[in-house]
Amino acid sequence: MQAPTLRDVAEAAGVHAATASRALNPDTRRLVNAKTARRVLRAAESLGYQPNPIARSLKTAKSRTVGLVIPDLTNPLFPPIVRGIEDVLGPAGYNALIVNTDNDPDREQSRIDSLRSRQAEGLIIATAQLDHPLLAELHRQSVKMVLVNRRTDDIDVPSVAPDDVKGIGLAVKHLVALGHRRIVHLAGPQTTSTGVGRARAFQIAVREHGLDDDPARIVPCDYWTEPQGASALRAVLDSGVEFTAVVAGNDLIALGCYDVFAERGISCPDDVSVVGFNGMPFLDKLQPPLTTVAVPLHQIGLEAARMLLESINEPEQPTRVVLLPPSLVIRGSTAAPRT
Amino acid sequence: MQAPTLRDVAEAAGVHAATASRALNPDTRRLVNAKTARRVLRAAESLGYQPNPIARSLKTAKSRTVGLVIPDLTNPLFPPIVRGIEDVLGPAGYNALIVNTDNDPDREQSRIDSLRSRQAEGLIIATAQLDHPLLAELHRQSVKMVLVNRRTDDIDVPSVAPDDVKGIGLAVKHLVALGHRRIVHLAGPQTTSTGVGRARAFQIAVREHGLDDDPARIVPCDYWTEPQGASALRAVLDSGVEFTAVVAGNDLIALGCYDVFAERGISCPDDVSVVGFNGMPFLDKLQPPLTTVAVPLHQIGLEAARMLLESINEPEQPTRVVLLPPSLVIRGSTAAPRT
DNA sequence: CTGAAAGCGCTAACAA
DNA sequence: TTGTTAGCGCTTTCAG
Numbered sequence: 001m002q003a004p005t006l007r008d009v010a011e012a013a014g015v016h017a018a019t020a021s022r023a024l025n026p027d028t029r030r031l032v033n034a035k036t037a038r039r040v041l042r043a044a045e046s047l048g049y050q051p052n053p054i055a056r057s058l059k060t061a062k063s064r065t066v067g068l069v070i071p072d073l074t075n076p077l078f079p080p081i082v083r084g085i086e087d088v089l090g091p092a093g094y095n096a097l098i099v100n101t102d103n104d105p106d107r108e109q110s111r112i113d114s115l116r117s118r119q120a121e122g123l124i125i126a127t128a129q130l131d132h133p134l135l136a137e138l139h140r141q142s143v144k145m146v147l148v149n150r151r152t153d154d155i156d157v158p159s160v161a162p163d164d165v166k167g168i169g170l171a172v173k174h175l176v177a178l179g180h181r182r183i184v185h186l187a188g189p190q191t192t193s194t195g196v197g198r199a200r201a202f203q204i205a206v207r208e209h210g211l212d213d214d215p216a217r218i219v220p221c222d223y224w225t226e227p228q229g230a231s232a233l234r235a236v237l238d239s240g241v242e243f244t245a246v247v248a249g250n251d252l253i254a255l256g257c258y259d260v261f262a263e264r265g266i267s268c269p270d271d272v273s274v275v276g277f278n279g280m281p282f283l284d285k286l287q288p289p290l291t292t293v294a295v296p297l298h299q300i301g302l303e304a305a306r307m308l309l310e311s312i313n314e315p316e317q318p319t320r321v322v323l324l325p326p327s328l329v330i331r332g333s334t335a336a337p338r339t
Numbered sequence: 340m341q342a343p344t345l346r347d348v349a350e351a352a353g354v355h356a357a358t359a360s361r362a363l364n365p366d367t368r369r370l371v372n373a374k375t376a377r378r379v380l381r382a383a384e385s386l387g388y389q390p391n392p393i394a395r396s397l398k399t400a401k402s403r404t405v406g407l408v409i410p411d412l413t414n415p416l417f418p419p420i421v422r423g424i425e426d427v428l429g430p431a432g433y434n435a436l437i438v439n440t441d442n443d444p445d446r447e448q449s450r451i452d453s454l455r456s457r458q459a460e461g462l463i464i465a466t467a468q469l470d471h472p473l474l475a476e477l478h479r480q481s482v483k484m485v486l487v488n489r490r491t492d493d494i495d496v497p498s499v500a501p502d503d504v505k506g507i508g509l510a511v512k513h514l515v516a517l518g519h520r521r522i523v524h525l526a527g528p529q530t531t532s533t534g535v536g537r538a539r540a541f542q543i544a545v546r547e548h549g550l551d552d553d554p555a556r557i558v559p560c561d562y563w564t565e566p567q568g569a570s571a572l573r574a575v576l577d578s579g580v581e582f583t584a585v586v587a588g589n590d591l592i593a594l595g596c597y598d599v600f601a602e603r604g605i606s607c608p609d610d611v612s613v614v615g616f617n618g619m620p621f622l623d624k625l626q627p628p629l630t631t632v633a634v635p636l637h638q639i640g641l642e643a644a645r646m647l648l649e650s651i652n653e654p655e656q657p658t659r660v661v662l663l664p665p666s667l668v669i670r671g672s673t674a675a676p677r678t
Numbered sequence: 679c680t681g682a683a684a685g686c687g688c689t690a691a692c693a694a
Numbered sequence: 695t696t697g698t699t700a701g702c703g704c705t706t707t708c709a710g
Contacts, residue, residue, distance in 0.1 A: 021705060055397055055702070079413045082437075397701095
């Protein structure tokens with residue numbers, strides 16, 4: 001039994017396919033006699049008619065698909081964002097095609113080509129390499145896109161991201177309130193917008209509180225990973241820079257610190273306090289539970305999807321940059337410094 | 340500038356569209372003169388031609404898309420499986436459309452309808468409700484599908500899942516070797532195949548070792564979640580059943596136990612040992628690090644995708660049920676019982 | 679308000 | 695080996 005087509009419905013209702021099409025589509029239904037429309041609807045219902053979106057896409061040149069470009073779905077940062085995106089896309093009749101780039105520019109290029117050949121109507125991009133020529137190229141070709149969890153200064157592209165300045169500010173303020181004066185920042189990769197943004201935010205916050213802003217207190221990691229966080233902390237420890245607290249570029253880097261604490265017999269929070277960033281799940285189960293700057297990931301996804309749909313449906317939107325407010329979740333990894 | 344079509348390429352190469360089509364498709368290239376083919380390829384290259392998969396799909400009635408039905412992408416169990424699936428699908432020219440059902444049967448129904456109307460060629464289903472009529476219905480309509488991380492006895496559907504009997508056996512054996520004789524199982528929902536499967540496996544293992552197999556030692560949770568794990572453990576504690584070790588239905592349930600330990604001042608592993616199931620990330624960062632039965636999630640994804648592609652490309656495959664071997668990861672949450 | 683006709687971009691008979 | 699023709703299922707002019 002083949003799936004019924006529009007012609008089958010039309011035939012069953014005793015009308016022409018064009019009329020059936022008009023009746024079935026809410027936007028054009030008013031062009032057709034109410035009675036005829038009802039007849040068509042009933043016929044469609046009884047045949048279990050489902051329109052074929054592929055045929056529709058071919059005709060309308062709209063795929064109702066958007067591409068989601070992320071580094072790695074396995075990173076706990078992304079699933080909540082993806083959920084948010086899908087929660088907006090689904091009800092709007094759109095689907096998301098997810099691709100993982102593993103932070104490999106070649107792979108990213110090829111995955112994006114594939115999305116484009118699949119006629120994705122827009123792109124949500126969560127990979128964060130700074131000054132990737134790809135981005136400029138896409139922009140030049142006026143591909144609709146929204147950046148997520150990252151920004152760019154070079155070109156005029158909408159983005160949705162946490163307010164890093166505020167988030168890092170919250171972390172530093174909390175530590176200062178506890179009495180810390182010598183704070184270190186284990187920054188994310190300086191090849192990512194988020195990495196440099198948070199490092200800059202740290203510098204600002206530290207100066208604001210009149211603390212030592214020696215650049216040696218900012219140590220970048222090569223990747224946003226646990227092992228990189230661990231080696232960055234080891235480097236600081238070995239460099240002899242004195243400190244009583246760490247602001248990590250993200251939660252994974254903070255987790256790396258825990259490894260080093262165990263390794264070197266450092267007690268957290270007695271010897272060193274740590275604050276993470278992002279608020280990934282299960283941080284409250286760690287020992288000590290990690291104080292972190294929680295980011296509204298799901299909402300970032302919602303907002304990004306909304307912006308993309310908007311720019312698809314009504315082009316010539318002004319480019320918006322949305323910054324969502326993070327909040328501090330205080331747990332056991334921060335305390336007053338030993339006096 | 341419009342994207343070039345096949346006709347443009349054909350024109351540029353001075354051939355008919357059909358010839359260009361044959362030259363461009365590796366499978367039919369041998370039907371065309373090598374020289375002509377090269378000319379077409381060059382023309383395509385220089386125009387930056389990308390075939391339109393929508394038009395192709397319409398013609399061939401193949402969407403090169405498969406649907407991925409999962410409860411919630413946010414559950415750390417799924418991303419590695421999804422990655423595995425995509426790692427197979429991508430190179431094969433297929434794409435995955437992911438839908439979240441939130442374990443709501445209505446939502447599941449509607450999401451699957453939407454996948455089918457998008458002409459998904461097959462389904463990979465990771466939602467685990469037992470005897471869902473939907474499954475039987477899909478099977479009756481001979482929709483190609485593969486179940487993942489679950490099984491079904493009623494109907495003849497291929498599946499890929501961890502070997503629960505082996506996994507639970509590993510956990511029990513480990514505890515017995517440590518000296519435990521009174522072990523409790525906090526089971527998953529008995530409405531899921533995995534939940535009942537692991538409970539049954541627990542019973543088998545416990546008998547094999549000649550331990551007390553009182554059914555009161557198996558306490559089912561309503562969901563695979565932390566809070567449910569916590570309340571199940573509270574129930575056991577309050578029931579007066581004596582035990583020195585817990586085998587949790589999955590890692591989240593085990594995490595729930597940690598909450599109760601904190602609440603009631605129970606020391607793990609001194610008072611009670613716990614083993615989780617699945618091997619989700621960051622379990623090694625808990626206090627104590629969680630001993631768990633690690634499941635090859637990525638490989639489950641790979642295998643499921645391979646099976647689905649196979650059954651799409653060569654129908655009439657025998658129905659295979661693949662069980663992948665889990666392994667025990669011993670950490671700090673298990674130790675000899677207090678004597 | 680409804681029907682006729684054309685065509686989106688591609689592929690698959692069939693014919694030459 | 696190549697071209698001709700037709701059509702996948704739908705929408706959209708244009709007439710009527």
